[in-house]
Amino acid sequence: MNKESKIPAPTIERLAHYSRPLESLLDNETPVISSEKLARLCGVNPAQVRKDLAYFGEFGVRGVGYDVRDLLVEIKKILATDRDWTLCIVGMGNLGSAIAENENFKKRGYKFVAAFDSDPTKIGRTLPCGLIIEPTSRIRELVKSLKIEIGVITTRPHEAQRFADLLMDSGVKAILNFAPIQIRTLDCCKIENVDFAVKLEHLAYHIAKIL
Amino acid sequence: MNKESKIPAPTIERLAHYSRPLESLLDNETPVISSEKLARLCGVNPAQVRKDLAYFGEFGVRGVGYDVRDLLVEIKKILATDRDWTLCIVGMGNLGSAIAENENFKKRGYKFVAAFDSDPTKIGRTLPCGLIIEPTSRIRELVKSLKIEIGVITTRPHEAQRFADLLMDSGVKAILNFAPIQIRTLDCCKIENVDFAVKLEHLAYHIAKIL
DNA sequence: CCAGCTATGTGCACTATTTCACAATATCGT
DNA sequence: ACGATATTGTGAAATAGTGCACATAGCTGG
Numbered sequence: 001m002n003k004e005s006k007i008p009a010p011t012i013e014r015l016a017h018y019s020r021p022l023e024s025l026l027d028n029e030t031p032v033i034s035s036e037k038l039a040r041l042c043g044v045n046p047a048q049v050r051k052d053l054a055y056f057g058e059f060g061v062r063g064v065g066y067d068v069r070d071l072l073v074e075i076k077k078i079l080a081t082d083r084d085w086t087l088c089i090v091g092m093g094n095l096g097s098a099i100a101e102n103e104n105f106k107k108r109g110y111k112f113v114a115a116f117d118s119d120p121t122k123i124g125r126t127l128p129c130g131l132i133i134e135p136t137s138r139i140r141e142l143v144k145s146l147k148i149e150i151g152v153i154t155t156r157p158h159e160a161q162r163f164a165d166l167l168m169d170s171g172v173k174a175i176l177n178f179a180p181i182q183i184r185t186l187d188c189c190k191i192e193n194v195d196f197a198v199k200l201e202h203l204a205y206h207i208a209k210i211l
Numbered sequence: 212m213n214k215e216s217k218i219p220a221p222t223i224e225r226l227a228h229y230s231r232p233l234e235s236l237l238d239n240e241t242p243v244i245s246s247e248k249l250a251r252l253c254g255v256n257p258a259q260v261r262k263d264l265a266y267f268g269e270f271g272v273r274g275v276g277y278d279v280r281d282l283l284v285e286i287k288k289i290l291a292t293d294r295d296w297t298l299c300i301v302g303m304g305n306l307g308s309a310i311a312e313n314e315n316f317k318k319r320g321y322k323f324v325a326a327f328d329s330d331p332t333k334i335g336r337t338l339p340c341g342l343i344i345e346p347t348s349r350i351r352e353l354v355k356s357l358k359i360e361i362g363v364i365t366t367r368p369h370e371a372q373r374f375a376d377l378l379m380d381s382g383v384k385a386i387l388n389f390a391p392i393q394i395r396t397l398d399c400c401k402i403e404n405v406d407f408a409v410k411l412e413h414l415a416y417h418i419a420k421i422l
Numbered sequence: 423c424c425a426g427c428t429a430t431g432t433g434c435a436c437t438a439t440t441t442c443a444c445a446a447t448a449t450c451g452t
Numbered sequence: 453a454c455g456a457t458a459t460t461g462t463g464a465a466a467t468a469g470t471g472c473a474c475a476t477a478g479c480t481g482g
Contacts, residue, residue: 016409062460063448079412080419098305174414190417192410198227199403201290203385206401208291273430273477
């Protein structure tokens with residue numbers, strides 16, 4: 001593809017990290033920040049911050065730093081969080097419910113417009129956020145009619161691939177998967193897998209090494 | 212440190228990923244698996260699988276493959292999931308509750324033995340798993356008396372650093388942080404940050420690029 | 423016991439990512 | 453107007469991680 005397809009994945013993830021302290025700085029009315037300070041807030045190297053930003057343009061002022069408000073706007077533009085996204089979630093267990101309610105998601109424009117589960121006892125229940133749990137048999141219909149762009153999977157692992165296939169086939173463009181299984185997707189659909197237990201295992205490895 | 216400190220972090224994370232399909236294969240009574248098949252199940256390159264495992268020993272049999280049961284045992288030994296760990300969780304909102312109940316964690320030997328919140332209306336409530344929510348003022352005391360090794364943070368971001376400091380100071384050896392903020396730790400304490408919204412932002416970036 | 427087959431373990435080249443180091447450039451005080 | 457100062461943007465060096473390709477070694481059948 002074009003120039004932008006060469007941008008390293010770690011850079012994209014760091015841009016999202018940079019936006020977190022920038023939001024606080026904006027609330028604090030701090031007008032300007034240097035790469036060094038921002039780097040320290042995010043636990044990275046200052047040159048890294050500058051290089052990450054330089055992939056997308058020259059946002060700073062030499063000898064001064066970056067305007068907090070402008071930089072945040074630019075990062076949001078890059079990450080496409082300057083607009084709303086419509087999502088659905090499949091699997092309304094504890095984790096699914098927690099994610100559907102999550103303030104952090106709402107604040108960034110990720111709107112859940114449908115929630116699905118295959119357990120008949122859950123179907124029809126209303127979540128605190130106002131969503132009604134729909135049967136998974138309606139996934140295809142609702143993804144299309146509500147123009148859902150991103151699907152979130154919080155089912156048990158053995159069902160995850162099946163629902164991923166169904167979501168893709170119904171037209172979602174990306175999937176965020178919390179089931180501890182590696183999901184295969186077509187090229188037209190981007191996937192991110194999140195497995196908390198992997199993080200704990202990483203921690204356990206390091207602790208055990210020291211002991 | 213020793214030889215093991217040179218092992219790449221991605222290798223450790225992949226070892227955890229390898230263990231997922233191995234568990235299913237064990238249930239399926241598949242006795243042996245090749246690096247090629249395991250790699251396909253995990254979406255990585257076969258040479259990568261072999262190299263990752265080779266850091267820790269020679270677990271395979273040339274011309275045959277890896278014994279599923281033995282390999283799983285070895286990986287669990289490496290990741291120190293062949294034992295139980297005691298954890299606590301701070302911040303009993305939706306996400307905190309979901310994590311405390313999570314089957315995936317329990318199954319791998321991560322036992323939550325205390326849950327904390329600073330909201331007086333939540334304190335004293337009993338969770339489905341049997342834990343009683345304690346006030347955060349008891350963190351120091353309970354971390355010590357229950358010998359809690361790992362702390363999980365699911366508070367709002369502005370409180371996260373404070374609780375992390377308190378947990379560290381009380382003696383936890385690692386922290387898993389779900390608050391969208393970069394937490395600073397001392398060398399004696401290992402940290403992993405998990406921020407779902409970052410993953411969504413990564414997905415949004417890719418989708419928006421295509422459109 | 424040996425030939426043929428298969429899949430591991432690994433040196434090496436390649437690719438990706440990070441960090442350094444400094445030239446370029448904006449601001450400020452005189 | 454200009455020197456002193458601060459901080460960016462960036463080529464080049466260093467570091468880290470991946471994947472190829474093949475020698476090595478175990479198993480099977482004759």
